[in-house]
Amino acid sequence: MGMITVEQDLTRRVEQFIYAEARLQDEHEYAAWEALWADDAIYWLPANGDDIDPEQQMSIIYDNRSRIGVRVRQLLSGKRYTQDPKSAIRHLITNVEVLDQTGDEVSVGCNVMVYESSLRGETLWAARTEYLLRDTPDGFRMARKKVALVNNDKPLFTLSFLI
Amino acid sequence: MNVMTRPEAPDFAALIGKDRVHGSLYTDADIFRMELQRIWYRTWVYVGHESEVPKPFDFVTKSIGPQPIIMTRGADGQINLLQNRCPHRGNQVCTEAQGNARKFTCPFHNWTFANDGRLEATAFADGYKDQDMSALSLGKVTRVASYRGFVFGSFAADGPTLEEHLGGAAETLDRLCDSSPTGEVEITAGFLQHRVKANWKFVLENETDGYHPAFVHASVFKVTESGIGSLYGSKSTALTRDFGNGHTEIDLRPEFRLRDQPLSWFGTSPERLPDYVAAMEQAHGPEKAWQVMIDGTPHVMIFPNLFIAEIQIFVLQPRAVDDTVQHVTALQFKGAPDMNRRLRQQTMGSVGPAGFLLADDSEMYERTHRGVLSRDPEWLYLARGEHRERLDSDGFRVSHATDEVPSRGIWRHYRQIMEVA
Structure with missing residues (x-):
């Protein structure tokens, strides 16, 4: 098997994983989505730029694995009013590229648009998303997901669905 | 009288009663323009x-x-x-x-x-x-x-000084600074900007509304070991307070003094923040440091736009009658790195567009704004706890943690300044 074929195969697997993750988010399958995370995961939405230090500066989301669990349990509680009724959302994902590969870890970048319809109205979200995926016998797991909204330096409406 | 068809200058006496306010105060663009002139471009x-x-x-x-x-x-x-x-x-x-x-x-x-x-x-x-x-x-x-x-x-050349404006609420900022081992608060962690399609006064009033947490934030209390829930229960000993000039607080110290545990207000303990505790004891002496760490930081709304919410600061910005931005960041205490790290982490979890608490508050602001556009009933009812409000030793109105003393105080002040041409 030639090198190009191996790379194409990896890109294809990565794309399928990202699409599957997006589907779970779009369909509010919170528990199945949570199962995609590695134990040392970080889920990060920076604010005021894409390269801030999240240990020193405010981020919109900066969840470790435990806090991802709280986020999911809150959504499942039946009293997360901002998602009751749930936003109708669809992720559109494009420009998927494998950026780096080291051992069992793959860095991936893509562009994302999300169309949201909620009680407030319709909102369009756009972001550069980067993943650190870990290849395991059970498939990829997300060790890190960074969603850099293009307007993260501006006032933003409530973003309470899983982006 | 039909207050919906009023002449150019609204009759605020007719729109603001002792225990109720008219819905149009939140949705009328003419009133919003008047607020800019009489509140935002005039007072502190x-x-x-x-x-x-x-x-x-x-x-x-x-x-x-x-x-x-x-x-x-x-x-x-x-x-x-x-x-x-x-x-x-x-x-x-x-x-x-x-x-x-x-x-x-x-x-x-x-x-x-x-x-x-x-x-x-x-x-x-x-x-x-x-x-x-x-x-x-x-x-x-x-x-x-x-x-x-x-x-x-x-923007006004004349008027009360800042200290006159702050009045009794100045003491809450002193109280906040006491929780810093250097006596200084810093704002260094960058702001989140959370926009709501709602009038700014829904945000203002909610900051010291102790009635809603048990319900709006039930999901957080259910899935975390947060100690916040009981502060706002029917058996709470915490107090709502009206400082006058539109400034209001929820004084949680009575509850924390019952617990008698330093840093319980922050859901932690001295063992987990040893550097902070040592710095506080050095700054204040052990006895006062202990009392400050039992009492915690204030929960105060300085009219019209500065909200200190124990661990974070919110700055309210009205942009239009139905467009408000909450600028929010963690409070940082100069000389307390271990404390500051926890302040940032807890703030990021709680507030902003994806926050465990504020996303639900903001949902209520937007639904309420749409709600008050209805024509019947026209009024919001703010009478909770009228029968049990009293004056504290400083002469400020206080009542139970869940009572609407703050809203009534805010509207009393609002009417006073909006009636000045």
Whole structure:
């Protein structure tokens, strides 16, 4: 098997994983989505730029694995009013590229648009998303997901669905 | 009387009763325009914190209502609040959120201003021969004053001083600063900006509404081991307080004193923040440090836009009658790195567009705004706890944690200042 074929195969697997993750988010399958995370995961939405230090500066989301669990349990509680009724959302994902590969870890970048319809109205979200995926016998797991909204330096409406 | 069909100047006495307010106060664009003139562009409004511009020539972009404001520190160390508008033909002279600049140069015709707003130079100056240009500086907020590092501005040349305006609420800022081992609070972690499609007064009133947490935040209390829930239960000993001048608080100290556990207010313990505890004991002496750490930081809403919520600061910015931005960040205590890390982490979890708490509050603001557009009933009912409110030893109205003393106090003050032409 030639090198190009191996790379194409990896890109294809990565794309399928990202699409599957997006589907779970779009369909509010919170528990199945949570199962995609590695134990040392970080889920990060920076604010005021894409390269801030999240240990020193405010981020919109900066969840470790435990806090991802709280986020999911809150959504499942039946009293997360901002998602009751749930936003109708669809992720559109494009420009998927494998950026780096080291051992069992793959860095991936893509562009994302999300169309949201909620009680407030319709909102369009756009972001550069980067993943650190870990290849395991059970498939990829997300060790890190960074969603850099293009307007993260501006006032933003409530973003309470899983982006 | 049909209050919906009123002449140009609304009759605030008819719209604001002792225990009820009219829905149009939140949704009428004419009233919003009047609020800009009579509240935002007249009374003391919180703008920023001195620690955001620590060095000479530092600047940061802020706001007073819809108006952008540049807060600068001059060569002389003084804080200036400037309007972002060239006196020549109106262009904005600053488009950066923050930085350090000795001058602001308008890109339109290259007029240059010192960082205290003075016009320093014009391009091709021979075109202004013999003209007096001295009045052509950047507009300035007329009065600037600060209390414990919190900088306020007022566009009115006359009126109460900042300390007169803060009145009894100034003590809550002292109380906050006591929780810093150096006595100083810093704002250094960057702001989240959370926008809601709702009138600013829903946000203002909710900040010291102790009735909603048990319900709006039930999901958080259910899935975390948060100790917040019981503070706002029917058996709570915490108090709502009306300081006058529109300032209100929920005083949680009675509950924390019952618990008698230092740092319980922050859901932690001295063992987990040893450096902070040591610094506090050194600063205050062990006895006072212990009391400060039992009491915790305040939960106070300084009218019209500064909310200290124990661990974070919110600055409310009305942009239109139904468009409000909550600027929010973690409070940081100078000289307390272990404490500050936890303050940032807890703040990020709680607030902002994706916060465990504020996303649900903001949902309520938006639903309420849509709700009050209904014509019947026209009124919001704010009578909770009227029968049990009383005066505390300082003469301020207090009542049960879940009572609507704060809303009634806010509206009493609102009516007073809105009736002044």
